[in-house]
Amino acid sequence: MEHLGNNIYAFTVTLGPNRWERFQICLDSDKDKVLHPGAGWAEKSVKVLGPDPCLSNLSWVIDGQSSISVPTGEGMVLELANPAVDDVGEPGDQYRVMLSVQGKWRTVDWEKLEGEKGPCVDDAAYYVSGTWNDGALEEMRSDGNGTHTVEVTLSRYGGLFTLVRNRDFGQVLFPETSFATNSDTVLGPEPSSGHCWVIEGVAGDKFEIKFSRIAASDERTISWSKIGTGEVAEEALALVARPEFYLRGSWDDMARMMWTGDFYQFILELGPSATASFDLLLSGDSAKCFYPSVENATPHERHSVLGPDFSVGGAQWSIGTNKADDAAPGGRYQIRLRVDDDDGFRPARVDWVPMSGQVELIDDLRGRGFFAVGL
Numbered sequence: 001m002e003h004l005g006n007n008i009y010a011f012t013v014t015l016g017p018n019r020w021e022r023f024q025i026c027l028d029s030d031k032d033k034v035l036h037p038g039a040g041w042a043e044k045s046v047k048v049l050g051p052d053p054c055l056s057n058l059s060w061v062i063d064g065q066s067s068i069s070v071p072t073g074e075g076m077v078l079e080l081a082n083p084a085v086d087d088v089g090e091p092g093d094q095y096r097v098m099l100s101v102q103g104k105w106r107t108v109d110w111e112k113l114e115g116e117k118g119p120c121v122d123d124a125a126y127y128v129s130g131t132w133n134d135g136a137l138e139e140m141r142s143d144g145n146g147t148h149t150v151e152v153t154l155s156r157y158g159g160l161f162t163l164v165r166n167r168d169f170g171q172v173l174f175p176e177t178s179f180a181t182n183s184d185t186v187l188g189p190e191p192s193s194g195h196c197w198v199i200e201g202v203a204g205d206k207f208e209i210k211f212s213r214i215a216a217s218d219e220r221t222i223s224w225s226k227i228g229t230g231e232v233a234e235e236a237l238a239l240v241a242r243p244e245f246y247l248r249g250s251w252d253d254m255a256r257m258m259w260t261g262d263f264y265q266f267i268l269e270l271g272p273s274a275t276a277s278f279d280l281l282l283s284g285d286s287a288k289c290f291y292p293s294v295e296n297a298t299p300h301e302r303h304s305v306l307g308p309d310f311s312v313g314g315a316q317w318s319i320g321t322n323k324a325d326d327a328a329p330g331g332r333y334q335i336r337l338r339v340d341d342d343d344g345f346r347p348a349r350v351d352w353v354p355m356s357g358q359v360e361l362i363d364d365l366r367g368r369g370f371f372a373v374g375l
Contacts, residue, residue, distance in 0.1 A: 014118030169367025
């Protein structure tokens with residue numbers, strides 16, 4: 001940002017093809033020192049929080065759309081007029097963002113620059129997030145004219161995928177219908193709706209995915225085609241052969257854990273209660289539950305892992321019940337499950353460690369579905 005004097009800083013934002021731009025403010029380019037609004041899709045002049053390590057979803061947004069889509073929770077979507085009428089604009093329109101610092105008081109504001117225009121281009125990078133590698137982002141090649149391609153190899157029967165703009169899981173592109181087996185209408189970018197495209201094939205099948213987006217008209221198309229068959233990489237086969245473990249937690253019904261190569265992991269952010277409890281389900285099956293031998297088990301006390309069987313109201317592991325956790329609302333923990341490969345992948349140990357910083361890693365895992373916020 002440009003320092004204008006009197007502790008006022010400014011930056012000019014050019015509206016891109018999304019017709020909205022969201023942002024945070026970093027001190028000295030340090031991603032662990034972020035000013036943010038403490039909420040998503042925040043308007044101007046709200047309270048400024050930080051600086052602290054902050055996930056990307058907590059950001060201000062300059063919304064140039066004339067209307068906003070609001071889900072009703074009944075499968076319907078309402079189109080409401082954008083209340084920030086002064087911000088309504090077209091790709092290329094420019095906005096002046098101002099940060100004012102007066103002691104401990106900070107404000108963020110912006111205004112549209114009438115008559116000012118920037119280039120109407122989309123120079124973003126696009127990525128595929130697919131089930132064949134637990135949603136890890138694979139960058140697409142750009143031809144410089146709005147077309148992006150990538151080659152992928154299925155590691156099992158079939159594959160689900162979405163597209164992600166600029167490695168930002170708040171900018172997901174997805175089909176209009178759930179589990180679309182054809183190109184379908186491309187919606188977004190916005191946080192994932194759960195909709196995805198389906199590639200039909202078997203392990204080893206190679207596909208080329210092609211996505212096109214014309215910046216000026218925001219016309220989008222997507223297609224994919226089989227380009228061959230080959231050997232599945234050894235690490236991909238090993239991943240498919242491993243069982244899947246799910247957390248059944250006090251914060252949600254079920255959440256799948258991700259295999260890291262050494263252990264299964266899941267990231268949990270504590271809610272207002274600063275506590276959370278969970279057990280484990282093999283393949284998400286409630287009849288194959290693993291649980292601790294003592295109530296409110298923690299890594300700080302000796303216990304064993306029991307199961308699998310049908311456990312209803314049995315013992316659970318609990319974060320925040322032992323002082324050693326140093327638990328507080330908003331604290332983030334990496335839950336780790338280690339298994340005994342020589343005993344049929346049987347769970348051997350459950351523990352957790354606090355996560356300080358590591359915002360980019362947590363943002364990535366949150367976008368791929370390996371993150372939850374407790375109650």
